[in-house]
Amino acid sequence: MNKNIWERNVYSKKKQVNIFPFPGVISFFKKKNFRNKSKINILEIGCGAGNNLIFLAQEGFNVSGKDFSDSAIKIAKKKFNQKKLKYTIKVGDVK
Numbered sequence: 001m002n003k004n005i006w007e008r009n010v011y012s013k014k015k016q017v018n019i020f021p022f023p024g025v026i027s028f029f030k031k032k033n034f035r036n037k038s039k040i041n042i043l044e045i046g047c048g049a050g051n052n053l054i055f056l057a058q059e060g061f062n063v064s065g066k067d068f069s070d071s072a073i074k075i076a077k078k079k080f081n082q083k084k085l086k087y088t089i090k091v092g093d094v095k
Contacts, residue, residue, distance in 0.1 A: 007069040007070065011069040011075065012069075012071040014071075014075075017049045018048075018049065019051065021051045021052040021054070022052060025055065025056075026055065029055075029061075037060035037061050038061075038062065039062075040061050040062065041061075041064065042061050042062065042063050042064070043063075043064045043066075044063070044064070044065045044066075045066055045094050046066075047066065047067050047072075047076065047089060048067055048072045048076070049072050049075040049076050050065060050072075050075070050076030050079055050080060053076070053089070054080060057083075057087060058083070063086075063087050063088070064087070065087070065088075065089040066090050067089070067092075068093050069091070070091050073091045077089065
């Protein structure tokens with residue numbers, strides 16, 4: 001798949017910019033009852049607009065993400081900053 005398709009057809013046009021994390025992510029992390037969440041680092045490759053990472057940061061985890069869409073990362077950073085959450089997210093490929 002051409003990585004520019006998501007940037008050109010989706011994120012730059014602010015389409016499919018969800019506000020909720022995936023239900024499977026919520027279910028997994030809620031069921032596990034993690035202790036010392038602040039010591040657990042989570043990396044999401046292909047984080048898009050950051051919905052999963054925002055949920056996890058709000059739960060107390062250290063979050064990092066990477067996505068090749070510059071627009072998606074800008075959207076994610078804005079959301080994180082509005083909620084005053086700590087994060088590390090960058091534009092890039094994972095080759």
